Amino acid sequence: MITLPLADYRPQHFALKVEGKVATITLDRPERKNPLTFESYAELRDTFRALRHEDRVKAVVLTGAGGNFCSGGDVFEIIEPLLERDTKGLLDFTQMTGDTVKAMRACPQPIVAAVEGVCVGAGAILAMASDIRFGTADAKVAFLFNRVGLAGCDMGACAILPRIIGQGRASELLFTGRVMGGEEAERWGFFNRLVAADALVEEAEAMARRLADGPTFANGITKKMLHMEWAMGVDEAIDQEAVAQALCMQTEDYHRAFHAFANKSKPVFEGN
Incomplete structure (x- = not known):
């Protein structure tokens, strides 16, 4: 259960900082490049849902710890257990992950993603679902789903990604699962701008404060x-x-x- 005000909430599966009108969510498993688990998906979903009713927070920054954004679903804590689920159990999971994106899109606060290093699979989806994306030149963005035998139509990718970078480019990334480097991501419009790694979160939070000070x-x-x-x-x-x-x-x-x-x-x- 998410408590309000959000500044008083202590999440179990990521770091949360609220300063003034800006909340910074940091995926915080740096030793594994910040993978997602069943629990962190659910807590992210619930946090973004709670933001719809949070009047004190006016903008959000989403980032990762330790020089990486997010390596997607944890191989041993998500992918392996899914092999044992029946159809209903699998649908429960895919609907929950989709609900995370729905919650990000439904909260009124602009979300600024600060993307460094690895940003793949579900991590790429979280960046995609944000409103503004700052990245570093060494960022590695990939929608890996077809490389594990799945369709690229995951968590809204086929609806949202073409609107950001265009149908042809999105098709290439979703069919091949290849890595898109930071400079290419900026050139294609996935990143709004490139920022030096040591200034990435600072720049993202500055943008969030600017938005939070607006109407x-x-x-x-x-x-x-x-x-x-x-x-x-x-x-x-x-x-x-x-x-x-x-x-x-x-x-x-x-x-x-x-x-x-x-x-x-x-x-x-x-x-x-």
């Missing part, structure tokens, strides 16, 4: 519309954006921005 109610609407409009035609999207923008025009932040502009000062947003 966060409106940021949440932007994230929701970016997600919803994948399944809309252009006319429907324009109509829905008209409703969303009219709602934002009723916020105090909108009024603060006008009065600050009129007074030639910088607006101080409060997220309401």
Whole structure:
């Protein structure tokens, strides 16, 4: 059970730091390159679900410890036990992992992924499901599913990845499972920017603070519309954006921005 405020919560399967309006989640099994387990999947899912009701946290950073982001599902703690499950047990697992991505996309806070070193399998999915991705030149991103005999359509990859890097490039990565290096990932648009390793988390947290200091109610609407409009035609999207923008025009932040502009000062947003 996730307790609120999130600053008081002590997760069992990753590290969590809340400073001001920014929460930093660090996958923290560096000796194994931060693999995921059944328990860490569930706790990540529950944490991102809790963020929907957390008013104090306005932006999130997701990263890994020890020079790597995430090596995917733990071979001996996930992959081997799955060999013994029946169809229902397997579906329970795949739906839980998918629910983790759903929770990341549904929480209103922007998620900034800070990706260094190994970022493969489910780790690549977590980076993909974030809103903004900073990486290092030596990052190694791979959607490895076909290399273990599985389809590339895992946890929303076939829906989300083409929208980030394009259909052809996504098809290549999902069919081959090959590694995409950091510079290629930045060139293809998977990474928003490349950052030196020793400044990676600092830069990601700086971006998160910048977002957290913005009109966060409106940021949440932007994230929701970016997600919803994948399944809309252009006319429907324009109509829905008209409703969303009219709602934002009723916020105090909108009024603060006008009065600050009129007074030639910088607006101080409060997220309401």
